[in-house]
Amino acid sequence: MDDLMAQLDSRDQNVQAESATVLNDMQVNKAAATPPPPPTPQNDESKARARYKARQARKAAALAEQYAPSDPEADARLKKEADDEERMIKRVCDERGLEIFEINPDGHCLFSAVADQLAILRIIPPGQANYxxxxxxxxxxxxxxxxxxLPFLPAIGGEDAVGATSQEGLMTRADFDRYCLTIRDTGAWGGEPEILALASAYNVPIHVVQGGTPPVVIHQPFGSSQQGNATDKHVVHISYHRRMYGLGEHYNSLRPKRTLSETMKSVFTGT
Structure with missing residues (x-):
């Protein structure tokens, strides 16, 4: 009797294995026979969302790197990237008579850097020059x-998230309201949407110097044709770093270079 039961169990297992193989072959054949979806043209809004998503992915990768096990080769590569980035940014600064004024890397860096510039340009009083x-x-x-x-801000959780609008996964109005409150009241990082908003709110072009291509990204106020040039004094200059401090994305203020006499005066007066 025991031998008979063992044979039946073995037969059941063989049948299950054969069934699984057949089902798997059917799924593979079905997938191969299904034509891929037709490509859809990208417009400016979808490109903006793609840039936003790429920035979010870079932020996540930067945070992951902080907690990853030490890897000498990876550390050396990151140091080289940081050095190359710093050299390229410094070259543009030298061409424009600017120097880096380091901003605290606390999540408020974009807003602190722009505030520093607005005070230099006397757009806001020094007492209000803060993030x-x-x-x-x-x-x-x-x-x-x-x-x-809204075109710059994909739905929280992605285009397939519950509550995403039908317009290719844009934020709902409720999510949009929460996003604005988050930018206003927390230490959430700012990026391209916030730079565009600040340029428009203060009606001043913002030039972002970076270690990539192009070396200077110009953000002008909405509805304005002014862009400012390399010698224009009424321009906000900030730098964008991906590798500074090993923390991922960071912004600094770019102040006009001081002369030797101005530097000496600063040493003795603390200004």
Whole structure:
């Protein structure tokens, strides 16, 4: 009797294995026979969302690198990338008579860098030159122009997220409102949407110097044809770093270079 039961169990297992193989072959054949979806043309809005998603992916990768096990080869590669980036940014700064003023890497760096520049340009008083002022300005401007900024902001959780609109996965209005509050009241990193908002809120071009191509990215106020040039003094200059401090994305303020006499005066007066 035991031998008979063992034979039956063995037969059941063989049948199950054969069935699984047949089902797998059917699924493979079905997938091979299914034509790929037709390509869809990319417009400016989808490109903007793609850039936003790429930035989010880079941020996640940067955070992952901080907690990854030490790898001498990877560390050496990152150091070289950081050195190359610093050299390229310094070259552009030298051409424009600028120097890096380092901003604290605390999540507010974009807003602190722009605030420093706005004070130098006397657009805002020194007492208001802080990240909180610029966070409020950016959030308020974005919130006042949903038709402009929604294309830059994919739905939270992706295009297939519950509650995404039918327009290729854009944020819902409720998510958009929450996004603006997050930018205003937390230490969330700012990026391209916030730079565009600050340029428009303060009606000043913002030039972002980076270690990539192009070396200078110009953000002008919405509805304005002014871009400013390399010698224009009424321009906000900030630098964008991907490898500085090994923390991923970071922004610094680019101040005009001081003469020797100005530097000596600063040493003795603390200004």
């Amino acid at each position: 909180a002022t610029c966070r409020h300005a950016a959030a308020d401007y974005i919130h006042s122009q949903p038709d402009i900024f």
